[in-house]
Amino acid sequence: DAGVTQSPTHLIKTRGQQVTLRCSPKSGHDTVSWYQQALGQGPQFIFQYYEEEERQRGNFPDRFSGHQFPNYSSELNVNALLLGDSALYLCASSPRPGGYTFGSGTRLTVV
Amino acid sequence: AQSVTQLDSQVPVFEEAPVELRCNYSSSVSVYLFWYVQYPNQGLQLLLKYLSGSTLVESINGFEAEFNKSQTSFHLRKPSVHISDTAEYFCAVSSSGAGSYQLTFGKGTKLSVIP
Numbered sequence: 200d201a202g203v204t205q206s207p208t209h210l211i212k213t214r215g216q217q218v219t220l221r222c223s224p225k226s227g228h229d230t231v232s233w234y235q236q237a238l239g240q241g242p243q244f245i246f247q248y249y250e251e252e253e254r255q256r257g258n259f260p261d262r263f264s265g266h267q268f269p270n271y272s273s274e275l276n277v278n279a280l281l282l283g284d285s286a287l288y289l290c291a292s293s294p295r296p297g298g299y300t301f302g303s304g305t306r307l308t309v310v
Numbered sequence: 311a312q313s314v315t316q317l318d319s320q321v322p323v324f325e326e327a328p329v330e331l332r333c334n335y336s337s338s339v340s341v342y343l344f345w346y347v348q349y350p351n352q353g354l355q356l357l358l359k360y361l362s363g364s365t366l367v368e369s370i371n372g373f374e375a376e377f378n379k380s381q382t383s384f385h386l387r388k389p390s391v392h393i394s395d396t397a398e399y400f401c402a403v404s405s406s407g408a409g410s411y412q413l414t415f416g417k418g419t420k421l422s423v424i425p
Contacts, residue, residue, distance in 0.1 A: 203353075233414070241314075241400050241415030242354070255411050289353055291413075299413065301346070305352040 203302035205229075205290050211308045212280050220275040220305045224292030230254075230275040232299065233265060234289040242289055248273055277307075285309045312337040312403050316416035323391055324424045331386040331419045333401030334374075338362070343384040344402040345375055345411065354400065360384065378412045 203225040207276035212218050225233050230249045244257035267273045271292075275310035277284055285308050291299040317332040335341065342361050346354040358369040365377040375386045384401060398420050401412045 207354075211417060234413075239417075241402075241412070241417045244414070247411050265391075285330070291354075299344075301354040305347035 200233070203205075203290055203292050203300050205230050205288075205302040205305050206310065207305060208303070213310060214280055214282060214309055216280050217276065217278060218279045218289050218307060219278075220290075220307070222273045222275070222290030222292075224290075224300060225300050227272050228292035228294050228300065230293045231267055232291045232293070233273070233275045234291065235259070236289055236304070238286070245275070253299040276303045280309045282309050311416045312341070312405070314398075314399055314401050314403050314414055314416035316419050317408060319328075320420045320422065322422045325393055326390045328389050328396060329387065329391050329395075329421065331399050331401075331421065333383050333384045333386065333402045333409050335384065335401070337382075337403060337405070340406040342404045343375075343377055343408050344404075345384070345386050346400045346402060348398045348400065348418075350397075354395065357386070357392055357399070364387070391421070391423050393423050395421060397421060 232247040233245040236242040245255045245259050246256040251267045255271045262278045264276045272275050287304045288300045289304045293299045312374045313336045323329045344359045346409040347357045348354050358367045359369050360377045370376045373388045398418045400418045401416045406414050
């Protein structure tokens, strides 16, 4: 049984560009959360999607947006990239609050 | 609002020695508590969790943590560490009530096991 799958694993973007990261949740999980982990820091909550709606959002600007599809997979979009957006982006899925499974992450480098 | 404080950013320990990684949290509501482990260039793996019931929780690889509500702590312990335990460990908290679903993480503790 595949766990949480994220793609791509690495990518490099230029300041001002837009990026889309993808996540497939673990089988049986209907809730997807996104986290940003800057170098040397703990993960920071970006937002959570459930039933194709954003259910909760952390303290991130509107440049960060997302989407959840009917098959529960999700995308994270970041517009107008800044150097400070360089980080590991983690997707976590859950069948309910309290049982989060994390993917291996996407390493985004903004140059 | 919730917060997590991991009191040690780095903990070096000799192989087969015991270790304790400290975690304190702040919350105005009842919480769930978690420890995650992160190996280099990888995502987070759940080590153990406290949701309810017994305040002492154990993992399959010998780690344990005890929920202490009065001290708002959830320290992680292992009686004898192995080289393979070298990793970064994150303590996290979430509300146990409806309406708040995010995990709030500490800044992590890097455990280095010395041969």
